[in-house]
Structures are given as structure tokens and as C-alpha cells.
Amino acid sequence: MRIISGKYKSKRITAPKNLPVRPTTDMAKEALFNILNNLYYFEGISVLDLFAGTGNISYEFASRGTVDIYAVDAHYGCIKFINQTAKDLNVDITTFKSDVYKFLEKTNLTTDLIFADPPYDFEESQFLRIADLIFEKELLNEDGLLVIEHSKQTDLSQHPRFSYEKRYGGNVFSFFE
DSSP: OBOOSSTTTTOBOOOOTTSOOOOOOHHHHHHHHHHHHTTOOGGGOEEEEETOTTOHHHHHHHHTTOOEEEEEESOHHHHHHHHHHHHHHTOOOEEEESOHHHHHHHOOOOEEEEEEOOOTTSOHHHHHHHHHHHHHTTOEEEEEEEEEEEETTOOOTTSTTEEEEEEETTEEEEEEO
16 A cells, blocks of 8 residues: 555555455545545544554545544554554554444544444444444534445445445445534
8 A cells, every 4th residue: 555645645555464454445545535635624633543454544644744643443453553654654643452333432532534444344234333423422523524435335325414425446435424
């Protein structure tokens, strides 16, 4: 994977093969950040990266100047890799080794943007539960945005806070406000 833009543009990051991850493709990530670039001044926002995996999305925000970045993943190897890569890049990413649902139920952390990239084989109800918890617990700041990445076989448009979706190949980003 590589960082698309910002201070670390074109930097390649190689994750260990034994991590249970499916990083967002460069094409989809570039398209997502083109959308977000029109909505946010990256230096002034806080971001929560759920199911962070390799930290791919977190590094992209850090490269673009975001300072308040939080990454959550249940896998120890993922958290260890994110911490080491953040140290190598000299960026601050606060990590939490936790089941995402348990984290969302217990946290009082509020951010401007929440990005979730759960396993594509989740049931629709598992995807929708993420949005439900975030809005029930009011984890987004005013005018905040939730983005959930999923496969084109999953339809999240029935959620009451669903706003729109963007498709890129087999990847779909659903936006909730």
C-alpha cells in the first residue's frame, strides 16, 4: 500500500503477511479522499478509524495534517503494526486494541469523522449496528460524518442516517450524517 497525498505522498508501507486484513485499494482510497478533501480542512479535524487493520486510512489522514487520530482494531498484530509505523513516520495515532462494538459501547470519544472498514463478509445487521451505536452514543461532533466501507453486495441505504454512497469497483463507501 502507499500513501496517496500529503507529507508522506508516495511512501510505500508493507504490512506483514500474517495480518487478517484487506486494505482499502489505492484507487478507492484516492476517490474517498477526493470527496473528503471537499468537505474538511484535514488539519482541523479529529478522526476515528474503526477496524483499522494496517492503519492505511489513519496514515493517509496523518500525511494530510490531521493530528487527532484514533485507531481501533481487535487484532494485537494490527495494533502493534500501526504503533510501529506511526513511530517510523513520526506521527501520533492513538490506538485501542478492542472489539469495535465493545469500544463503541464504552467510549465517550467524539470526533469529526469516523471511518469504519469492517470485514466484507459481515451481515448487513452488523454493518448497521456500527451506525446505530455511533448515532445512539452521539460519537460524532456537530456536522460530523460516518463513512462505512463495504462490498457492493451490501446495501446500507435503509438506515435513517444514511446520506449517499459512492462505488469504486467492488468497493462502496456509504456516508451517514
